[in-house]
Amino acid sequence: MNQFEGEASSAPIEYEPVNVKDVLVEMKDTAELLIDLSYSAVLLSSEEIAEEVLRLEERMDVLEMRARMGLMMAVRSPEDAEQLAPVLGIVTAADDISDAAGDIAKVVLEDIGLPEAMRAALPEAVETLVRGVVNTNSEYAGQTLEEIDLESETGVRVIALRRGDDWLLNPGPTTRIEADDVALLRGPDVVIGDVYESLTGTAYEPPVAESPDIDDLERAVDTIVHMKNLSELAVDLAYSAVLFDSDALAEEVRNLEVEVDALESRFEAWTLRAAADASDPVSLRGLIHLGSATEVISDAAVDISEGVLRNIDVHPVVQMAVEESDEIITRVEVESNSDLDGTAITAGVPDTESTMSVIAIRRPEEGWVLVGDADAEVRGGDILISKGTRTAATAFEELAVA
Template sequence: MGPPRGDPPPTTVEYEPVSVKDLLVEMKDTSEHLIDLSYSAVLLNNGEIATEVLRLEERMDVLQLRARMSLLMAARNPADAEKLAPVLGIVSGAEKISDAAGDIAKVVLEEVGLPSAMRAALPEAVETLVRASVEEDSPYAGRTLLDINLESETGVRVIAIRRGSEWILNPGPDTEIRAEDVTLLRGPDAGIEDVYGTITGVEYSPPEIADSEIEDLDRAVDSIVLMKNLSELAVDLAYGSILFDTVELAEEVRNLEVEVDALRSRFEAWTLRAAGDAPDPVALRGLLHLGFSTEEISDAALEISEGILREIDVHPVVELAVQESDEIIVRVSVESGSAIEDTSLVDGVPESDVSMNVLAVRRPEAGWMLVPDADTQLQGGDVLIAKGTRTSAETFRALASA
């Protein structure tokens, strides 16, 4: 996939000694941002964000080429090749996620056609995300995020910064905002309005949201949003499975991939039914593109975790990539009679003495529940996907056991 329109052709990538560990970490972060930005571009019908997706996709192309070169140089014998195979799975899966995200962005840029009901799904799907260029006279220019105290004051987060052709993903407190930076902001509408105006000097115009009167179309849009959320979770678990060498997480990736496949089948049926009632069936073409690309993302997640499913030993370079963080993702089964059975989740955090954030619950009779509601009560038989420190994870497992 080529660079954004109007940009120069891709630069030549030559081999240079680089840290494979750092490349893997950056590819993981880039994959997650690409999914987030591409769907936000669609839900907001925002061509500026879609263009940033293609710029970030070009960055991923460079990362995966450098990673492949480094891995080829590292394979000295059959044993090395066997252990490096799962790492190549990460590279290949990340590339497919990048391509799928680029295809989603092009639904907006090439005006393939999307129903207005896509915007109606926005409040339940994601917070508002905008692209804002920092003006020379912005009060934020030349200051760090810690100094600005943006998130505490407004609820708005700077999730990424593009400085020329370079990207700063997940900027931290010491990151400085500079004039001419392109910032990607996420947060509530009220906060976005104030911050956008302060950064750009231009008034923020929120996207228009229209309801649909076609029931089957509403179902199709809801399915796409659920497929998006499940695919994002699958990618998160896939990286977690290989970084933490956890077969349990890889098995959940496989479960999620099966669920996304089933959802796509129902989604296509509802979209075709809706076409008969839609005043302009051609406007639904974009939905079909989204369905295909979303399934590609879940398939890529499964490819990333394939080495773990086949019980291939993780190469030491992957172990190095995870040593920088004490935070891990775990799968925990709630046993009947355990200490956390019948406890409530408040914003994904169980009412217990352990600090774990529950990302999703898989319940035998109900399927997947993502980011559980505050009134969700845990039941025996629930399978929880949770994130927290290693110490908290061990305590959490003990609480879930009878």
């Protein structure tokens, strides 16, 4: 049994007054980070990152229990119960995502079996996630993120810090990096090694990719990575659907879940075919675990948006949580001959004066196109899923109208 198992279930959690809004925000941030870390642990074959996943999973268990206690104390009438039921669904779904992420991490930690070809699934020039402990003599120790201006200088972002048992999620300009902090960094592969060395005082050793020599295995690996991207997008959209009470976004979550289900069926078939040609079929067992966990994440996304799909009014506590986010996700349908029709998108940035970032396109004849995977050109009839400020979103919607 892993050292982290058992601790979360046996540690007593007593009721204490909590701000449910703050707990929901932290659960959302934790769920999104867990997805990112768990798959990075697999793609990078990193036991250190996988162990951070289990630590975060333990934290999520505590947050879920506190959220449940707070919601139970808030129920005063049948009307309260009706409005709070979807919020409870959001809490449960976030915990389901956490459990799925833990299962993904255990593929690495428990040596369940995973083909080396998984590393080859890392796209060229993709952003890499690394974990490092801040050295006492690091130039970054004792400085705020604003002072070191790391992202502007290098493109590398500090996505989270762990200080002992405390997590600092979504660190901002005033967040100070301290010696012995565990830092999670994401950035371009060509520069992240230098930042890692400056942070930790040790050299960065990038993973070595091995190309699969079995066609069906290559298809299976490519499919699981695509399922991961779609599931991650579904979670992002699900929270936005709830926070902004958007039927359109909730419907896109359902569309994504259907797509992931279809991909899982094909993924299982390719994995079984690959097993027939593999020298060690047992080494593919971890792929099956990944497929199941990924499907759980997409199902959880639907559960998060279920209240919207059932036309249940969003509870005020969720509406308040909206104010914690400076960015929003929007769904825009591009009309033919509009300003967006024919616009090129490079690395998610449309060739317009808008500051919105396009993260995905759904086309009736092609399905989903994840812009992070390839450049694209906007066409009339496209459904664009974009991220940006509220002001930018309004202007972007106007560009989509002919």
